[in-house]
Amino acid sequence: MSWLVIDRIDADGSTLECTLRPSADLERFFTETPFRVRYDRSIEAVPDAILAIPVLANVCPVAWANGADVYVDAVDATFAQALEDVKTSLLAMHDFLEGGTLYARTCVDVEPPSNGSRDRDAKRESDSALLFTGGVDSTCSYVRHREDDPTLVSIRGWTITPDPADDENWAHLRGRVSDFADQRGLETAFLETNALSALDHAMILAHYKRFVDGAWYSSVGHGLGLLGLCAPMAYTRGIADVYVAATHWEGIDLEWGSRPDIDDHVRWSGTQCHHDGYELTRQERLDVIADYVEQEDSTLELQTCNRRMDGNCGECEKCYRTAVGLRLSGLEPTAHGYPFSQHDYDEIRRALEGGAWELGEDERNMWADIRDRVRETDPETPQERAFFEWLLTRDLGALVSESTSPLSHRLLRAGARNTPNRVYNVAYPTWKAVQSGLDRVRTR
Template identity: 40%
Template sequence: MSEIVVADVSIGERSIEYTVEYSRDLRRFFDRSTFSVSYDVDVSEVPLGVATIPVLAQVCPVAWATDSTVVVEAVDRQFLDSLDAVRDTLSRMYPAFIDGGAIRAERITEHRHEPGSFEGTAQLFSGGVDSLATYVRHREADPALIAIQGWVIGVDEDDRWERAMGHVDRFAKREDCPTHGVTADISDFLDHTMLNVHYKHHTDGGWYSGVGHGIGLLGVCAPLAYSQGYGVVHMGSTHWDGFELESITWPGRGSPWGSHPDIDDNVRWAGTRGHHDAFDITRQDKLELLADYARETGSPFVIRTCTYDDAGGNCNRCEKCVRTATGLLVAGVDPNDFGYRVDEEWYDYAIERFETNDWALDEHVRYYWEDIQAHLPVEEPPDYDGTEEFLAWLADNDFADNVERSTQPAWVKLLRVGARNAPYEFYEYLYPVYDRLRPKPYN
């Protein structure tokens, strides 16, 4: 059986570095043989069984997909049990490729702690709709806001990260709550593109979004949570109960996704549990929750949803910006108070994008727009030119007509299949060609 070996774990004052070895047939799924995580607190006293969790959270899903064994010196018993539970969930989600894999540890460790020593609360936080809604729901517990660099923002994108953390810090100052910045080279460690070549056609999204990010991001938080005494780490939901796409379903549990109650709620380690938050409300419900909170406090705040704006704000032109601003309109507040720029020209721009089908809407995004429609009519819409006409268009538009079920050219399919099945030596030359030439959607 193929193996992924965590050969060395080096625990520093504020960082942990791992050396990983893997069988030759698994080389295509790894970009490097080292993985590192850095924190803004001292993690040097974190026990080895907990310190290994960040890297195990990245490699175990790969092992399950390739029927490989992960070898490690020590692992926390609660997390080891979590791995079994998460693997069982993913195998039910994706029976076509999650079917096997194991972990072999030299030592299974127990970590006892004093009663009350893990009473703190934390949450993953990006400043977007999902994480803001989770904060509002749990604000009485004064959660620490954890932002992670290394996935959406790469470890080498320091300027973007500084702007993103500035946004997090401003919101934290407004709410008087603590923050943490964590850097983990998630996007550089695994070869996510090759994982997508093999498995994306089974998922609604790429490898990390569809399979790995629930356990992966929570696992990165383990040494931080242990050192700071956080007994729960919340992770805001992307989907909601009843979110079921036609193209990919998990009977009775919605559409498969890498973060789900059956994943996140099963992630545990010494003193800490993960929690998948707000699965009981839709995305538009979350926007209405945020609108109500802004009205309650008398102070709106920036919602940061855009991945295209290099200045760290919202571009106001991409589909996600337009969708979020529209949701705020339907929630009865002015999007201009929340970090968006909406005027009569913006309304015309948004309608034209749909009428010309400039945005390659997929079934997933269609679901979000139909959720917004389901919350119409607006009781008290913002009163400025164009709002009434835009909301009338929104009520009547059939978003099913905007869904582009695009097919890749035959040569791209052939190249993709070739890369997926090629020997490693050939893949080294073939895959970069595929990666350069494959179609790249705007959003």
């Protein structure tokens, strides 16, 4: 029998911490590091049933992958039902997930805090929150909900890791989001978590990478996981609605961890989560931003770069793709954070034809979206015309990488999957060091 016990959930000031106690067969998926989340306000008044939500949201999918039951002292009844609904969606999406049962000594409907007891030192009260990075998707969601003055929520622990090497990137993100909020009189909330190091993410990948298009967190866990982290924050601020911007759109049926049939199920007493903007393609989201630029903010800059957090490099696939999208929505990329010239169209074509970028189904769909808009757009320069004509005849399926990881990584993962636990516990530190070395070689 497989099981996971959530032990001793503590709230000390603004920090949530708990220990995870797995059954022997699950030990390889968890490190001995306590699960932690640090908020920017005290969470000591948050009920235990709400404090359990962040850890449950992040560990339950791992339990479900192993048919394991999860035990916790107290949980919010609304969230317990939300987990059942999310589990149903994830099991329908991923055949390798087995499910499991949540057991709680206490399952209660938590009374939301009254308006008078909200912890507010804010510029403007808000009943809603938006996960925000300043990219295309979250900026579009801000524009759509700007009349509600949403609290902007940024989370460290996924794309920006807790590693000290990422301190500078986190500082850049915080500074950019704070500036964006200050200019609009909005609140911010900054969360930091070690969720992906309390879980042994490398070993989870070793077992389940072969089943997903991408990584574990992106393909399975991040919608539920990121939204669940927000529960104590939402309780202290009296947030009724939490929005997470859609990555994909209607008609794209990818196995992805953040979709309407996941995010719209996530809820707890007093708060409902929403998968926002799913009815819009990425190009249509850029159209929404273009209208906002024309009407309210001519100097708006986006941040989407895969290489930098202090601006856009203008040379990675995502920068080029966003710059072309801005151009197709009638905006000049250089005015909104992207160094771009007409000669870059030739660079994009060479990179796509030469396989310089490792692309997946995500990117194929987004370039297809761009191509659909190209059909409606008159090119303004010879370089643009040549690129548009080429893109209209290109087989975009041929751009998708056959594998997102080298053979050496796949062999290491296969070995890890088949290693007995007692051998793994001795050998895994060496395996992890080898993998880390391969990653460094590959990214130089």
